[in-house]
Amino acid sequence: MGNLPLALFRGDNIKRVIAILLVTVFFLTSCDNNESEYKRYDAQFLEVFDTASTIIGYTKTKEEFEKISQTVYDELKTYHQLFDIYNDYDGINNLKTINDNAGKSPVKVDKKIIEMLKFATELTEKTNGEFNVAFGSVLQIWHQYREHGTDFPEDAKLPNKQELEEANLHTDISKIIIDEENSTVFLQDSLMSLDVGGIAKGYAVEKTAQLLEKEGTESILLNIGGNVRAIGNRANDNTPWRIGLDNPLDKTQIIKTLSISNTSMVTSGDYQRYYTVDGKNYHHIIDKDTLFPSEYYRAVTLVYRDSGMADGLTTYLYNIPFEQGKAFVENLEGAEALWIFDDGSIEYTEGMKKIIIDS
Amino acid sequence: MKIVKKNDVIIIIVTIVTAVLGFLMYNLVNSKNTDTKVAVIYYRNDEIKRINLNEGKEYEFSIDGHENVVFKVYEDGAISFIESDCPDKVCINSGKLSMTGQSAACLPNMLFLKIVDEAEQNSDNHDIIV
Numbered sequence: 465m466g467n468l469p470l471a472l473f474r475g476d477n478i479k480r481v482i483a484i485l486l487v488t489v490f491f492l493t494s495c496d497n498n499e500s501e502y503k504r505y506d507a508q509f510l511e512v513f514d515t516a517s518t519i520i521g522y523t524k525t526k527e528e529f530e531k532i533s534q535t536v537y538d539e540l541k542t543y544h545q546l547f548d549i550y551n552d553y554d555g556i557n558n559l560k561t562i563n564d565n566a567g568k569s570p571v572k573v574d575k576k577i578i579e580m581l582k583f584a585t586e587l588t589e590k591t592n593g594e595f596n597v598a599f600g601s602v603l604q605i606w607h608q609y610r611e612h613g614t615d616f617p618e619d620a621k622l623p624n625k626q627e628l629e630e631a632n633l634h635t636d637i638s639k640i641i642i643d644e645e646n647s648t649v650f651l652q653d654s655l656m657s658l659d660v661g662g663i664a665k666g667y668a669v670e671k672t673a674q675l676l677e678k679e680g681t682e683s684i685l686l687n688i689g690g691n692v693r694a695i696g697n698r699a700n701d702n703t704p705w706r707i708g709l710d711n712p713l714d715k716t717q718i719i720k721t722l723s724i725s726n727t728s729m730v731t732s733g734d735y736q737r738y739y740t741v742d743g744k745n746y747h748h749i750i751d752k753d754t755l756f757p758s759e760y761y762r763a764v765t766l767v768y769r770d771s772g773m774a775d776g777l778t779t780y781l782y783n784i785p786f787e788q789g790k791a792f793v794e795n796l797e798g799a800e801a802l803w804i805f806d807d808g809s810i811e812y813t814e815g816m817k818k819i820i821i822d823s
Numbered sequence: 824m825k826i827v828k829k830n831d832v833i834i835i836i837v838t839i840v841t842a843v844l845g846f847l848m849y850n851l852v853n854s855k856n857t858d859t860k861v862a863v864i865y866y867r868n869d870e871i872k873r874i875n876l877n878e879g880k881e882y883e884f885s886i887d888g889h890e891n892v893v894f895k896v897y898e899d900g901a902i903s904f905i906e907s908d909c910p911d912k913v914c915i916n917s918g919k920l921s922m923t924g925q926s927a928a929c930l931p932n933m934l935f936l937k938i939v940d941e942a943e944q945n946s947d948n949h950d951i952i953v
Contacts, residue, residue: 477830480828480831481834484831484834484835484838485834485838506939507868508865508868508935508937509867509868510865510867510868510928510930510933510934510935511867511868511933514930515928515930516926516928516930516935518926518937518951520950520951537868614910614911615910685950685951687951687953690953692951692953698946698950701946703946705950705951706924706946706947706948706949706950707949707950707951707952707953708922708924708925708949708951708952708953709952709953710952710953715917715918716901716918716919716920716921718922718949718952721949729953731953737913
């Protein structure tokens, strides 16, 4: 035994030692191999849906990720231009074109607009008329006051009730005439207008995610201004994606962490888009019964497979009382929700317990 | 000749022990080094600056060409927008960011700020915080 170190390096022994070392090292490293196959990449852009977009993904090569990222950007940009109600684009008939022609003439539009409006109509039925893309006349007034109040805080004002009530007379969804054969949309009431703010982003995200899934994408997380959509798990260790929810009362803190895979998550909150009048904040989600910002919650988060449905339903849930909302979610297969109240207290559905990570 | 010699066994054991020790050391060094948070700032779709958040210093800065926006780094490793000429001030209202996955945007100025962990992705980290 005493002469071991020397004996190891004598003659043929060296070859043997090297061989054994190699074999041993091979076995020691081989258990680590499956980890290095996927690398994490991310990309951001600020040019679609007037919000910040993040893409995170695990792919084998950078090129693969860049291709996915480009697809997401191109798809979202297309939908953004079609669903825009504020801007015109060369050679494109979009929702603004439809609104501009309200009461005048049908507008020939891309099939994507027809499909989205049909989807929105389904959502209106599901929510007993509560979710309404023909609510534009009322939302427009709030939008104008909010923009003005943001630009000139000392002159921030609230719309008056009468003005809102008059606008509310022009929100009848049955006056949206969709002609699928000719691919046209016509608003019969000249004072009505479409506003798909509560659904457009989520719908576009879902369509984009479905395209990626069809192309074989395995591990991607999209966050388009709070519309989160997960494809697969984190491929490096096959764990679900982890999403932190801001505490609306203190945004430097996380109130809950959710783990999701192959599903969507949408949050509607009063702390994202608002303006201040006489020291009180007025956010952008308007209750169709009061015509004022809804005051039931600080935030509602919904986890549901279809991002477009999740987007619209979150807006709906935000505008209805808790018991009613809870019953609605419990009756909707595959949906789980979490409500955050004014005092920071939280309620959630039974199945949400499995999604929330305790830590 | 025996297929496995006594010395072979010793070599295997020594190699395994060395590997395990090396692995433990590597993990120890890595776990001590948790201060790998970095703030990344983007303009439009491109990264324009990375800031180490572990220097324990408090200072303010602007980025060349974007002097209308001022950022502040705090001693505790947080960062925030503190001045901006945008009308809505959503960026400033986002407050201090310090956790991996947190982000804030100033859309009128096309600036985006987010926190990343430069260490190998830890599965306990948040992918995003919304």
